[in-house]
Amino acid sequence: MQDSTQVFKLIKAGRLIDGMGGPPIQDGAVLVQDSRIIAAGPVGEVVAPEGATVETYDYPGKTVMPGMIDCHTHHNGFGDGRPGEDVAALPDEVITLQAARNARDSLFSGVTSIRDNGAKNMTMFRLREAVNLGIIQAPRMVLCGRPIAIVGGHMGYFGSEVTGPVEATAAVRQLIKEGADYIKMSATGGSTRTSFPLLPAFTLDELKAMTSEAHKFGKLTATHCASTQGTIDSLDAGVDMIIHCVFKDADGKANFREDVAERIGAQGAYVNPTIHTARATVWSLQRRKEAQGLSAQEQARLDESLWELEVRWTHLARLIEMGLKIITGSDSSWSSYKLGNTVYETECLVQAGMSPMKGIVSITSDAAKSLGIDSVTGSLEPGKAADVIIVDGNPAEDINALWNIAEVFLGGQKVDRGPESVLAGIRQHPPISRPESSIETALEARH
Ligand SMILES: [Zn+2]
Structure with a gap:
């Protein structure tokens, strides 16, 4: 029988955001062994050991980032x-x-x-x-x-x-x-x-x-x-x-x-x-x-x-x-x-003046630091838990892309999220008229 720790997961995406604030990497990948990240970076540099069994997940056009x-x-x-x-x-x-x-x-x-x-x-x-x-x-x-x-x-x-x-x-x-x-x-x-x-x-x-x-x-x-x-x-x-x-x-x-x-x-x-x-x-x-x-x-x-x-x-x-x-x-x-x-709160931080990338950091690596769990999670780095999400879109350009989650991995395990209807039922929507829009305009004018 095959030793399960020798089975690797390779998660590839059109873009990688490591959660630490650097520019997104085009065509990135995350290599996962068991529950941990082994490597993360440009797809050409993230390679499983020779002869290893690799399950590949490919998300072209999407973003891979920390949960x-x-x-x-x-x-x-x-x-x-x-x-x-x-x-x-x-x-x-x-x-x-x-x-x-x-x-x-x-x-x-x-x-x-x-x-x-x-x-x-x-x-x-x-x-x-x-x-x-x-x-x-x-x-x-x-x-x-x-x-x-x-x-x-x-x-x-x-x-x-x-x-x-x-x-x-x-x-x-x-x-x-x-x-x-x-x-x-x-x-x-x-x-x-x-x-x-x-x-x-x-x-x-x-x-x-x-x-x-x-x-x-x-x-x-x-x-x-x-x-x-x-x-x-x-x-x-x-x-x-x-x-x-x-x-x-x-x-x-x-x-x-x-x-x-x-x-x-x-x-x-x-x-x-x-x-x-x-x-x-x-x-x-x-x-x-x-x-x-x-x-x-x-x-x-x-x-x-x-x-x-x-x-x-x-x-x-x-x-x-x-x-x-x-x-x-x-x-x-x-x-x-x-x-x-949760994304509504990050959207508020961005509207108040954070760059979208800083917003991402506020919900990934800085969040982990503030809770004292940054040695465990919060960024795509070797040794961290493989808490990884796939986002449809580029949250470094538009923070609201974080609403469009295509896949979730928790500790290296893909989460079965059930049908779309379940996911749609979780989302709270704004009222038809958004009365605070004058505040948003005022804030935008500040920056
Ligand atoms: Zn409270």
Whole structure:
């Protein structure tokens, strides 16, 4: 019988993008042995050992590139606008199944690694057990388990509310015991009804205790920051990734703080802007308006959401101009944004000023670096896992080509994605009229 490790896969395509930002290579190839990449480059230079058995996959006119990495997901979510409180009220068994469905949708869309940013109880650890048993397929998962919150704080309903540095430290240790790969903290309130998005949540002592405890065990940290003081406290505590990075003062005024942005850059923290989740809220209200009209209250919410989106998007443009380390993290399936649609977030980054190639890097190698998994995945390099996608089109010219995924390989195995109808059902479409188009025009005018 043939030794399966001696069977190579040669994946050829009209164009190769390695995920590290260099120009695309015409007629590229990736050589895979078992689950790993052996070689990648121009097709003439990528050759299997003499006498080896080679399965060849040929995609003329298409692009081969690393699988996408979504640095911010909520696999418990539904993406249908329901509040987090309602998700948390569902039985763990039900939301674990929802997480499995979301994992499938994400993988089918070309996302081969995800970082979940907070789930209820043990649901995501249980999902990973099921994946390891081969029950379901899912992208590689970087998990925090539950986000850590103050009493009544953002996402505290998922099961980890703490008071004081001692409890905060204990929560970090408990999560690491359960299998957490990194620690997520809600540094400010958020959509959680009992929380205060414009105010810091933890004391600095609490934040420092959690961050240093996580770092002691070699775990990265990330904080939800819906207002500026949360970001400042996170920087004081040495947090590795600032999520949302909303520049708002305690009175709710939008106020871009260049000094704070400079500190983020100086400390080398990553920023995960989550713009599309704000746009998805706008889109869902707009859809409702088209279908049945809006009440005065809903119209006011739409106006508010449009203002919010415009502020966030213009602040993002400034962060990009300043050269900060910005990665793609969708925040789906939170709010009205469904998993399997990560590309919308990268499109927002590109519209705010990233080149399409930089957008690709933000969802491949930079994403992997920000999660600490760059020795495993995120680029087409020898020794990395063979997480490879085939894209119909050239995403280095048009980032929206990333919607057109022709094939997905996870760890060298071709993923059976079923019929087109399954894939079509995953995609969320914009409303007929896109009310934020004036924002897009304004942003384009900046560049
Ligand atoms: Zn989130």
